[in-house]
Amino acid sequence: MQWLKLLSLGLSMNTRSFLQDLDPRSKLIFAATYLFLVACSNDLASMVLYAISGFLIVFAARLPLVYLWNGLKGLLPLLLALFCYHMLLGDMKHAAILPCKFIFFILTALVLSATTAPTKLADGLEAVMRPLALIRFPVHHFVFMISVAFRFIPLFVDETDSMLKSQKVKHARDQDKRFRTKIQSLLQLLVALLVAALRRANQLALAMDARCYLPGNKIRARRLQFRWRDWMVIFSALVLLLIDILLKGAIGKR
Structure with missing residues (x-):
């Protein structure tokens, strides 16, 4: 069954890409920022911005297109159901936005897991969540x-x-x-x-x-230690956040 291909998130591969040698903390920070902005956006202009950002992420990861397609192929029935449901309700805006959000979430998870070894991903997640230890988490x-x-x-x-x-x-x-x-x-x-x-x-x-x-x-x-590439990735996350704020402000004034 093709939906099982969605669960290939535990597999990592050596793509020799820009993202391969990054510190896992920088990748987690960028992924969290990107997915948070995707989840909070409900306009088509923002979806175009995130689609361009997602294309750049996939291009930088240098992942095979077959791997990405196998990860998305199992989502096609769900995406089609969401599209048809909102089309029947006459809500064309959400009919286009919600499938795009699911695609961005899956692609981000695939890229993150494919370009980061599980041990490094666990170390990075523990380092990012370390401030929660102050509240005894x-x-x-x-x-x-x-x-x-x-x-x-x-x-x-x-x-x-x-x-x-x-x-x-x-x-x-x-x-x-x-x-x-x-x-x-x-x-x-x-x-x-x-x-x-x-x-x-x-x-x-x-x-x-x-x-x-x-x-x-x-x-x-x-x-784990940051290098200039990691600071550039974090700066890219801040730039994406700033563009999103300016874009929503421009849309809100209309």
Whole structure:
């Protein structure tokens, strides 16, 4: 099923691009700023601005177009449903804006995960969220859970794909399956995935216990530090924020 391609977010590749060697903190700051502005915008002029920015991001990442298309192909039914729903309501503005927002979100996630190794992404996220430790938020535990979930995404995708293929082979002769049979097959798939997730969680817990894992007891092989490229990316995020403010101010005066 093509919607599984959306879950290839845990895979990183060496694209030898401008974004590959950036500090993960700068990429996270830019991505958070970009997605926040996309989520808060509801005018076509802003969507054109973010489309140009997204094109520049994809061009700088040097990702294969097939990889991006596989990530977006599973969204086509949802995008078409949103477009048709708002067209039926007569709201042509949101019929064009909402699908664009979903595309920008998915493309940003694909670029960020493809150009950043999971370990670097976890270190950058922990560094960005470190001020929350002042209010006793468990930053290290939260980042650890996110990084583990991120690493297990490709494994669960492969397991789900293999289970779906085995179900197709098992019910290949049943051309006229009833609705009850389809529901039973779906429940069997969900139960099998739940059992697989619990089994892998148990194996991970035993491995961590055997290696005497302690929260916060982590030695980094390489310290994070900003370079001129990282400051340029943060400056680009500020410029994008300023342009958005000026653009909304100009639209508000009309």
